[in-house]
Amino acid sequence: MSRQPAPVSLGDIRAASARIAGRVLRTSMAESAALTELTGVPVHLKLEHHQTTGSFKLRGATNAVLSLTADERALGVVAASTGNHGRALADAARAEGVVATICMSKLVPKNKVSEIRRLGAEVRIIGRSQDEAQDAVDRLVAEKGMVMVPPFDHPAVIAGQGTLGLEIMEQLPDVVTVLVPLSGGGLAAGVAAAVKGLNPKARVIGLTMERGAAMKVSLDAGQPVQVEELPSLADSLGGGIGLDNRLTFAMCGDLLDEVILLSEEEIAAGMRHAYSVEREIVEGAGAVGIAALLSGRVRPEGPIVAILSGRNVDMSLHRRIINGAVSLSKEDAA
Ligand SMILES: *Cc1c(COP(=O)(O)O)cnc(C)c1O
DSSP: OOOOOOSSOHHHHHHHHHHHBTTBOOOOEEEOHHHHHHHSSOEEEEOGGGSGGGBTHHHHHHHHHHTOOHHHHHHOEEEOOOSHHHHHHHHHHHHTTOOEEEEEOTTSOHHHHHHHHHTTOEEEEOSSSHHHHHHHHHHHHHHHOOEEOOSSSSHHHHHHHHHHHHHHHHHOTTOOEEEEEOSSSHHHHHHHHHHHHHOTTSEEEEEEESTTOHHHHHHHHTSOOOOOOOOOSOGGGOSOOOTTOOSHHHHHHHHOSEEEEEOHHHHHHHHHHHHHTTOOOOOGGGGHHHHHHHTTOSOOOSSEEEEOOBOOOOHHHHHHHHTTOOSOOHHHHO
């Protein structure tokens, strides 16, 4: 295969960083005494779950909105996500006075609908599945000229997520291993491009759940593969990478040193440690770095940085996990 220049370069990520400065938080990093003692090397937690809207997705969404032309801004942005990307896009668009339309199916719970509305988005409830909501997005793009901002497979989104990698390199320039939660790969691709652009010897490891690990299965197969979606504590890591993936599949294949899969029990233990020991509330997806360290699955080459990527977990589920539950109950999975 001929090597193409990286679709998102360190220069693109630096430009994104300048563009979004002042609009997203520069989150802090804290050494974990407990994980340092456990692994024998310094472990630092990047507290990105403290980001506005509760996840790093505000970085990519803000960079995408700020990269629109004046005509595009007037037409507005659209997406089908009801999760962290939907929240982030709603918030980023409102901050810039751009209309965001989020399409969702009738099956989306009321609290998620009102949360997205509260962030200022126009909500359209259409159809009975995520696929039908996506069809509605495609129609708004085709008929009204709205701009779709996808959750990961887009250069401005990847560059925005990469600003998290730049911050890590500023806060801990001698980092050796970076642990990144992995789903569609926008975060991992951006962070790895930034970290390896500044230090090619640093290791970047993707972490995801055993249940429906679309990127891992695709990387092993050498092409994007569709996997069955299963309920997981790490719900923000669910979903496919897109059979027509343009950027993140290739970037993750080029840039990630390893992908590690975690069981539901391990993810629950990560959430429990985050809360009880580090005193941080994180969602399942945000706990995979801690989970991998606790289960001894990461070779301890330090300093290590684990990204805590989000905190948007239902608090009654969180309480049950803290009290010892190791997986979703039937009602959570519904
Ligand atoms: C979206 C998300 C991820 C995964 O990001 P990708 O770019 O899809 O790989 C990880 N953690 C949280 C909290 C997220 O919202």
